[in-house]
Amino acid sequence: MSCFCTQALQPLRLALPSLNVSLTAELPGAALALTLSDWLGARALPALPWAPDPDWLALVLPKLALNAGGMATISALAQLRAQLLATTGIDLLLPGQQAAFARLVATLSARLSLMENINPLAWLRLAGLNSAIEQVQLALTAGLLAPNASLSLALTMPGGIAMASWRALLAALAGLAPLLAACAQLGIDVTGNFVVELAASLRVLRGITLPALPAAQLSLMASLTAGLSAVARLQASLGINPLQLGFPAVEAMVSARLNLLLPALADSLRLNLNSPNLLAELLALLPALPYCPTTLATSAVIQAALSINAQAVAALNWRVPDAASLIAVRIGLPAVAFAAQLQAGLGINAALGAPCGRGCDAAAVMAML
Numbered sequence: 001m002s003c004f005c006t007q008a009l010q011p012l013r014l015a016l017p018s019l020n021v022s023l024t025a026e027l028p029g030a031a032l033a034l035t036l037s038d039w040l041g042a043r044a045l046p047a048l049p050w051a052p053d054p055d056w057l058a059l060v061l062p063k064l065a066l067n068a069g070g071m072a073t074i075s076a077l078a079q080l081r082a083q084l085l086a087t088t089g090i091d092l093l094l095p096g097q098q099a100a101f102a103r104l105v106a107t108l109s110a111r112l113s114l115m116e117n118i119n120p121l122a123w124l125r126l127a128g129l130n131s132a133i134e135q136v137q138l139a140l141t142a143g144l145l146a147p148n149a150s151l152s153l154a155l156t157m158p159g160g161i162a163m164a165s166w167r168a169l170l171a172a173l174a175g176l177a178p179l180l181a182a183c184a185q186l187g188i189d190v191t192g193n194f195v196v197e198l199a200a201s202l203r204v205l206r207g208i209t210l211p212a213l214p215a216a217q218l219s220l221m222a223s224l225t226a227g228l229s230a231v232a233r234l235q236a237s238l239g240i241n242p243l244q245l246g247f248p249a250v251e252a253m254v255s256a257r258l259n260l261l262l263p264a265l266a267d268s269l270r271l272n273l274n275s276p277n278l279l280a281e282l283l284a285l286l287p288a289l290p291y292c293p294t295t296l297a298t299s300a301v302i303q304a305a306l307s308i309n310a311q312a313v314a315a316l317n318w319r320v321p322d323a324a325s326l327i328a329v330r331i332g333l334p335a336v337a338f339a340a341q342l343q344a345g346l347g348i349n350a351a352l353g354a355p356c357g358r359g360c361d362a363a364a365v366m367a368m369l
Helices: 010-019 030-041 054-058 068-088 097-112 121-141 149-156 163-186 195-206 215-238 247-269 278-285 299-307 310-314 327-346 362-368
Strands: none
Touching (some): 030 121, 030 247, 068 163, 068 195, 121 215, 121 247, 163 195, 163 299, 215 247
């Protein structure tokens, strides 16, 4: 019998007071870093300039007839299977494994019912700011905020061809990429008539039955997942244990990073950091750079798109239910995300394949259901 172990969650219970930090003042200069981060993110930067093969312009990729909502549902179900398998070893496509997942969710619900809600907003904001600082620093070092003529040409004329000429290829590739990813997560070969196998896998996944979690538990789980994700990101970036060090000390470390970045930005862009119209002036100074598809349109992705069975793609004209209507997505995905963040943020492996035997109440929880 699988179980979300109550004993394993003890470190989480001890960490809750440190995680529950909701209100802090914005650090001076934070808006500048966040604005630049948004600008970079909209262009998929920082990244190396895209270097496409000019021959790609002659490629004709199949177009997906399935609408975006339907593809989102397929992606969510495929993601559920892949994440659960990676986190717990449970494969929802194997007989009997759905029951194991249901037991995990039932015992998770019992654990959440004993916890009070938290608000980790301060950790979320601090992790977001730290990520923005890192992103802007990388872009500044790469010369992306004030590119020279050579770099600007490489970004705006990939392969020596204007970006506008590549838009049709990139649009087709963006449409196929989620399908390729979903089939990879489901272990489906896209070179053959994959529609039958894809349909069979999706029928299994959409038919999953899980215990319903109350809205309060879903809210708590979302707060915990977001807070633990923020802590894990800060830990990976700063090389410290954020919850052990405490929020004020971690905030001071991020503030020191920001204070090093701001003068470098001012020098590079000739900004007056004391200007009352700083953000507007910043945006006016930034170069006119297009979206950079370096990570989307790689040779490997192009080859995968070329290998996909075009007739099978054309047959994907299904009417797919909305993702939010499926309990596998509405309950299952948040539960798996929570288990994954427990591992990443606190090193807790709470989703066990069998009860630990130390006074486990999993059997009693299941009996109540």
